[in-house]
Amino acid sequence: MAERLGLERVSAGYGESVILDGTDLALQAGESLALLGRNGAGKTTLLKTIMGLTHLHGGTVRYDGRDLARDPPYKRSRAGIAWVPQERGMFPSLSVDEHLTTVARPGPCTIEHAYGLFPAIAARRDSPGNRLSGGEQQMLAIARALVMNPKVLLLDEPMEGLAPVIVQELKALLAKLIGEGGMTVVLVEQHARLALSLTARAAVLERGRIVHQAPSDQLIADQATLQRLVAVA
Numbered sequence: 001m002a003e004r005l006g007l008e009r010v011s012a013g014y015g016e017s018v019i020l021d022g023t024d025l026a027l028q029a030g031e032s033l034a035l036l037g038r039n040g041a042g043k044t045t046l047l048k049t050i051m052g053l054t055h056l057h058g059g060t061v062r063y064d065g066r067d068l069a070r071d072p073p074y075k076r077s078r079a080g081i082a083w084v085p086q087e088r089g090m091f092p093s094l095s096v097d098e099h100l101t102t103v104a105r106p107g108p109c110t111i112e113h114a115y116g117l118f119p120a121i122a123a124r125r126d127s128p129g130n131r132l133s134g135g136e137q138q139m140l141a142i143a144r145a146l147v148m149n150p151k152v153l154l155l156d157e158p159m160e161g162l163a164p165v166i167v168q169e170l171k172a173l174l175a176k177l178i179g180e181g182g183m184t185v186v187l188v189e190q191h192a193r194l195a196l197s198l199t200a201r202a203a204v205l206e207r208g209r210i211v212h213q214a215p216s217d218q219l220i221a222d223q224a225t226l227q228r229l230v231a232v233a
């Protein structure tokens, strides 16, 4: 299978500070990866680097074989990389509907399909972004990424703060999306077991370096390594 996303000796950070330090990672089309690590390990920075939102000090980020160095974030997004940021990134002046219509692209996930997945935001389609609850903003951030029908979906702690019933629905949705194999998915998640149960592969970051990679089912069974690298209870 072809490489969809490739990081080669990537060093990146904020201004002069280097957070990712010589990171290598390759993901094929349709593959899923749990990106794990303790607080501050660099998980968000890695996703931001793929989106072009950090300062790349060295190395290469490739997408479908092309070096992305010259592409600003909007071009990466247009090329098929969608990001669900931790801070959700809603626009206060846009309605729920406008958040979706401005980015929707042809593909299996239509806006009506997204509303079907998240009825709570369907009921608020005319509400402005800043009137939504935290959970609703989170659902909208995920819906917004899905209606882009991306080739790569980067999710930064998408379950955080959601009600348990919605977490269950979202888990089922992610399992379906990953199972269909149409998208390459990178899932950053504090709950390592949850992320591992959904993905095929896992990578663990420590101080900006990938220190461990394994199939997810193997890592979930390796309590000692999980405890050592991610401090899982």
Ligand SMILES: Nc1ncnc2c1ncn2[C@@H]1O[C@H](COP(=O)(O)OP(=O)(O)OP(=O)(O)O)[C@@H](O)[C@H]1O
Pocket: 014, 017, 019, 037, 038, 039, 040, 041, 042, 043, 044, 045, 046
């Ligand atoms: N905008 C920024 N400017 C400077 N340093 C930053 C910035 N954002 C993050 N950092 C630093 O980069 C390092 C990695 O942070 P990052 O958010 O990538 O970690 P993380 O693994 O996603 O952690 P968490 O699980 O807490 O979200 C931390 O030391 C953090 O303080």
